Amino acid sequence: MDHRSESTETLRNKCAACFRQFNRKEHLVEHMKVSHHSGHEPMCGICNKHCRSFESLREHLIGPLPKQECKNIFSILGCRFCLTILDNPNSRRAHEGRCQFSSVNAGLLARLANLGIHDKLSIDSGRTRGPQVVALACKMVGGGSDGSLDLCARICIIDEYENIIFHTYVKPPIPVTNYRYETTGIRPEYLKEAMPLKQVQKRIQEFLCNGEPMWKIRPKGSKARILVGHGLDHDLKCLQLDYPLIRDTADYPPLMKTSKLSNSLKYLTQAYLGYDIQIGIQDPYDDCVATMRLYMRMRSQAHIKEDYPLVNNFESRRQSELERMSPEELLDISRSDYYCWCLDS
Template sequence: MDSYIRETPETLRNKCAACFRQFNKLEHLVEHMRTSYHSVHEPACGICRKHCRSFESLREHLIGPLPKQECRNIFSTRGCRFCLAIFDSPYALRIHQDRCQLSGLNGSGVLGRLSNLGIRDNLAMDYSGRSTRGGAGPQVVALACKMVGGGSDGSLDICARVCLIDEFENIIFHSYVKPPIPVTNYRYETTGIRPEYLRDAMPVRQVQKKIQDFLCNGEPMWKIRPRSGGKARILVGHGLDHDLDRLQLEYPSVMIRDTAKYPPLMKTSKLSNSLKYLTQAYLGYDIQSGIQDPYEDCVATMRLYMRMRSQNHRVEDYPLASDPQNRNNFASWRQTELERMTPEQMLEISRSDYYCWCLDSN
């Protein structure tokens, strides 16, 4: 059984180089490294370098309710409350936060943009977008839906509006969707949708085919592989399983980037955060007030994705614990060899158990 103990020269050897947990025996540290999947892709404190499983855990480490006092003191004057980075001076922090805190799309922003563009249901555009980091990686699009209610009590979600944007926040596709079953609750207070908007809308089957064909981009579904240099597009969203189910649309999970399921953006309890919370906490503005527009949700998820993708992590040839080359890093038959390693050496061979979005830009 592991426990926290007072540091001595002897026990320092049993201290995890990532999360700083201390163990009574070296074999317990080895078992911890075997199951923790520490890696360069974990959020880490810019002061003490402690690794955290999520940004929420890092936020707790820095600002409470029980923070590390030294880190809290420095963070209070030189730390960004959005990306949680530490800067050399308060002045450098102010310059950074002007860029890090993004403006919202409420008021005339999103509504004005949509009124100028109108509802777009044509996916035949020539999309040739490239990564904002200058690379020629997979094209990225964000999708969001708004649901009305069906069933006797109006609780059954039916997709009634869908939006698709590119990584530069340009609208690719935006359409009302004709429900396949009767609507019993239009949820007007949040959707703004009226019966007449759906009367002559595009049928869900047609919407599904248009979006699926666009995402696959001429590549057969069975052939789509991650990091394969194919033509299929990366799909970003929040709670995409539900949206895709309501659209009756299938897409390979390896090409999906869901802000509701991405470990660094989840709660310390490993539950999902709401998109509203993530936007406020990590982008610095509010969404989903009053009548909600799917374009606003698309922009928020795309900005969260781009922020996570732009992290500057050390490049590794085989970054995932599931990569065949890492299969034996912590194999039980290596136990004696592992116990001879220093904590730093064990961290060096440890790999992530989730796909970090920074890999999309490599």
């Protein structure tokens, strides 16, 4: 095989998503089976390379070893928050102004939340059209002999318009040995007459299920509410709650590190929303707002609509059929291995 035909063969076996090249077509097919490339992946607006996460895309554009051509264009036309490429520098400046969120309103409402209990939890049994989304955040104090056991002592729930639905201090079921005042701002007197954990648990579970039995809750078309948060498994464990319909910014693949580990909410807020949280005494309302804004940003992405977006199309096709397909055709039948939040819209 001469040099020209070898180059053609390599190009024929180049992944249409991540641009990896393979010596044989069967190797490309195996790569496509396990990579789960799809239109739901973050994509470079310059070279159209698919990246597994926004962190990977950020590294591709402005990391220590970026693609130089993309870096040069991004420095002029790219939004540093959502990583979109704009038409000209003026458009970029106008877009970034809208893309960067402010923490002013969050801080104001957080101080109002501190004034006492807010309880607007209600059940409408699904009468409101479209998915109902709420964000939850807790602040923990310490229990146990060394104060390392996390106990929920304060909780906040907001709607998708960032209005406080529920806020209260929570009386833990066991004695508090460390109030962690430097970060929680919680004093013993705040918990003396606080709502007991069991009561909080019951109120929240009824509100989230929204008149639907837990066993009937399903991913799509449910009356139950979608619950947004960061590290929700931990929060729900401390609340002694089990709830299936969650959207967790700590475990959502596009928001995770390149190493597939979770990013902190503090980092995600600074990098993708453009402001700082969790400085000094932390308020759960600020965390609720940040997770809701991240969720809404991810949900509003304009991805190509697919028939059966969660079906693995490779399993139903023979290897010989797959090897006859072009890289573009392989990408067209490839599907994501995670539930993209754009499907909630």
